Amino acid sequence: MNFNEMVYDLCKKIPKGKVSTYGEIAKSMNTKAYRAVGRALACNPYAPKIPCHRILSSKGELHGFQGKKDKTALKAKKELLEKEGIQFNGDLAVNFKNVFYKLR
DNA sequence: CCGATGACGCGCC
């Protein structure tokens, strides 16, 4: 079980309509490698298999998607989340607190 | 082995 394997596993644990943060993922793994988490997701080889789009920043904002920060990708990510019942105000999740899934 | 980088986070200005 490598680092990214754990990250992916945690992503899969996030129920539909909920989101989480890089920090929480790191905490769940009992580590502070926030960046390593993001890196793992950026390399996400399990594209649709892993709901990496449910991972937002600590403030509930969209950051990247498919390994890039293009607003196009972010838009797709946003659409995806909205389809799951998560509303967005720009790149910020409006009901972030409500949809936030606390791991661990 | 060392240096640089990254889908981050947080404190400070």
Next chain:
DNA sequence: GGGCGCGCCATCG
């Protein structure tokens, strides 16, 4: 509130 810098850990060159 926006912008800047430093710190975090893991991976890559």
